[in-house]
Structure formats: C-alpha cells, structure tokens
C-alpha cells in the first residue's frame with residue numbers, strides 16, 4: 125500500500141483538526157511500514173522538518189530519539205507514554221518532550237499504523253542544563269553527566285583550578301573551554317597546550333618563554349603561554365605527561381603567582397587560571413613517582429570526570445545525528461539516513477576514540493553514502509557483527525545466561541522479553557547479546 129493510500133485511510137482532515145487542539149505539540153501518523161503519512165504544523169515548528177521533507181519517509185528520518193533507536197514499541201504494546209524524552213530537531217538541537225503514541229489496528233488486530241504526539245517540555249527543563257547544551261556546545265542526553273555539568277557551574281565560575289579526567293576524544297578540551305566561558309575570565313584568552321608532545325626544554329620554553337641565548341637555538345627573546353594567557357585560562361592537556369622539572373616550575377607558579385622566563389633573572393607576576401586534563405590517573409602517576417603529589421593537589425581542587433562514550437550510550441544517537449547533519453552541511457550534500465539496525469551497531473560499538481571517532485565516522489559515511497540509506501556493509505569492518513571488540517567490563521555482561529549466541533532459543537527470548545516488559549536494552553543485557561543481535565533474532569522469530 126502506498127503512503128498516499130494510508131494517508132486516506134487515516135483521515136487527514138480529522139488529524140489536521142485534532143492537531144490544532146494543541147498547536148505547540150508535534151502530531152504525526154505513520155503507516156504499517158512506519159512511513160510518515162501525516163505531519164502537523166506543530167511538528168514542523170517543534171522539529172524543524174517541513175511536511176514535504178518528511179511524508180513518505182521512514183519515521184526515523186525525522187524522529188530522532190533514544191527510544192526510537194531502542195525500538196519504537198508502539199507496534200508491540202499498542203500504546204506508549206514516556207515523559208522526559210530527548211528528541212533532536214532538524215538542526216540536531218535537543219528538545220525535551222513528553223511522548224504519547226497509539227497504534228491503529230484493523231478488526232483482525234493487524235497493525236495499520238500509529239499516531240504520536242510529542243509535547244514540548246520547556247517549562248520542565250533544568251535551566252542550567254539547557255544553557256550548557258546550547259551555549260557551550262556540549263551535547264548530551266545522559267542525565268548524570270548533565271547533572272555533574274550543572275553542579276560544577278559554581279566551581280567553573282569561582283576560578284578554582286580544575287582537573288578534568290577522561291579518555292582521549294571525550295571532550296576534555298571542549299569542557300575546559302566551557303569552564304572558561306562560564307568564568308569571569310571569559311573575555312580574556314583561553315590558551316591550550318599538550319604537555320605530552322614536547323621535550324622538557326621546549327615545554328618549559330613554550331610555557332614560560334625565554335631570553336635570547338637561554339639555550340642553543342634561542343636566538344631571540346620569546347614570550348611564553350603564561351604571558352599569552354594573562355588574565356585568562358591556561359589549559360594543560362595531558363598534564364600527567366609533564367616532565368618532573370616542569371612540574372616543579374608549575375608548582376612554583378601556582379604557589380607564588382610568579383614565573384621566570386628561561387635564562388632570565390627576574391620574576392614576572394601572573395594572573396591566570398589553570399585547568400588541566402589527563403587520561404591517566406594522577407594518583408597512580410604519583411604512586412609511580414612520575415607526578416608530584418603537591419602539584420596534583422594544587423591542580424585538582426575540583427576534579428571532573430567525563431565518562432567514555434560507551435558508558436553514555438544514550439549520547440550516541442544524539443551525537444550521531446548532530447554530526448551527520450553538520451557534515452552534510454559542510455559538504456553541501458543531503459544527510460545519509462541511518463536505519464535502526466545500523467544505529468544498534470553504533471550504540472553497541474565500544475568507541476575507543478570516543479566522540480572524535482564518532483565525528484570522523486559520520487564524515488566518512490556522509491562522503492561515501494551522501495543522501496543514501498546507510499547499511500551495515502557501509503560501515504568499516506570494526507562495526508560488523510562478530511568483529512566488535514568485547515565491550516569494556518560492564519556489570520551487565522557478567523550476568524548473562526551462558527553462551528547465548530549458540531544456544532538462544534525462541535522460547536527463551538520470549539520469556540526474557542516478557543520478564544523485562546519488552547525492553548530491548550534490558551533483554552539484551554540479560555541475555556548477554558548486543559541489541560543488534562537481539563533485534564535480528566526478534567525479526568527472525570517474528571517477535572516484533
């Protein structure tokens with residue numbers, strides 16, 4: 125049946141009239157293939173997509189939410205009601221909504237389609253979190269990450285030294301820039317340096333500057349980053365890699381608020397805030413004698429941990445759609461479309477390179493499949509089933525029922541789905557399989 129036939133069946137005039145009862149909300153209807161057959165004006169306003177762009181397309185094209193990536197639920201349960209859901213609009217901006225959805229069935233109980241309403245929740249949003257997402261470019265749907273970000277606003281404003289810990293690509297520098305922006309130093313410079321990539325002498329010279337003749341090759345006086353960042357923030361990335369001699373120099377600056385250029389005889393005053401980041405534990409580095417304990421305490425007045433992307437699975441669809449749209453704009457092409465199946469693979473991938481790796485992959489997909497539907501085969505080999513690295517040690521994987529890939533039966537899957545009320549994530553965790561596998565098994569055995 126074509127989308128137009130479905131449109132007739134679902135009485136568009138009634139739907140249009142119904143949607144006018146709540147013009148701020150997004151009303152839409154899908155057919156049995158989950159293609160959009162009705163799209164209200166409120167939906168266009170809330171989610172940014174015009175009627176013509178959406179009708180006839182699979183609903184995942186415009187309805188970008190975490191629950192959709194986990195499986196829609198409307199077909200199975202007939203009725204869905206979820207509060208506090210994060211949806212991305214056309215520009216990748218998160219929208220907090222309440223969702224209600226109702227399946228439409230024929231006399232024989234066959235699924236004909238569904239109706240869904242997304243009500244905006246502006247009034248319920250935490251003002252701090254919204255501002256963080258929009259103003260500081262940190263996108264996340266992870267509530268505990270958001271809470272931590274909101275809780276550190278005062279520390280950010282207060283000017284204390286902060287230490288950010290997280291794996292490579294998790295957004296440490298992005299967060300450091302956000303902290304700088306939230307501080308009274310926002311109008312002064314933000315200067316970043318990676319302490320892990322320079323030799324001791326170069327690093328000291330970069331940081332503090334030098335006088336002509338201070339060392340071989342110092343042919344003229346040079347100002348360092350302390351001078352460049354005066355009044356602002358100096359971000360010391362990979363501070364754990366800093367040589368011990370430079371650590372001693374940094375400690376002196378932090379204690380005395382004065383520094384000396386290499387080869388100089390006089391001290392210069394400094395007024396900067398130091399933010400530092402590390403991917404290793406500084407406590408461990410202290411234990412191993414590679415890092416000064418006194419400097420660690422000075423730097424980590426307020427510590428902040430950014431969880432790796434694999435522990436913020438809810439952020440994967442959000443960031444994916446955001447960066448896919450962004451690279452589509454960058455290359456002036458239509459964004460590629462991500463099926464539920466591919467999204468499951470993305471969600472279950474361990475992302476060793478974190479957000480940076482996700483951005484690179486989204487650009488790769490954009491340029492290799494512009495405007496087209498992304499298939500599993502289009503992803504690099506590490507995303508294909510079976511070649512995925514085991515996911516890093518989550519508690520759930522220890523609670524599986526043996527070796528499910530070989531032994532899972534339809535009956536067992538049915539039983540687990542019943543136990544967890546159809547929740548795909550919980551069922552996958554319980555069975556110790558990826559959600560992609562679970563989804564495939566459900567399709568194979570007609571359990572969708």
Ligand SMILES: Nc1ncnc2c1ncn2[C@@H]1O[C@H](COP(=O)(O)OP(=O)(O)OP(=O)(O)O)[C@@H](O)[C@H]1O
Nearest residue numbers: 261262263264291292293294295296297298479480
């Ligand atoms: N939550 C997020 N929302 C939007 N963009 C993000 C987010 N986290 C990271 N990014 C983007 O990912 C890229 C990598 O982030 P960033 O350079 O801040 O990571 P990092 O932890 O400092 O990495 P490294 O330790 O390797 O220097 C940047 O383009 C950044 O803007």
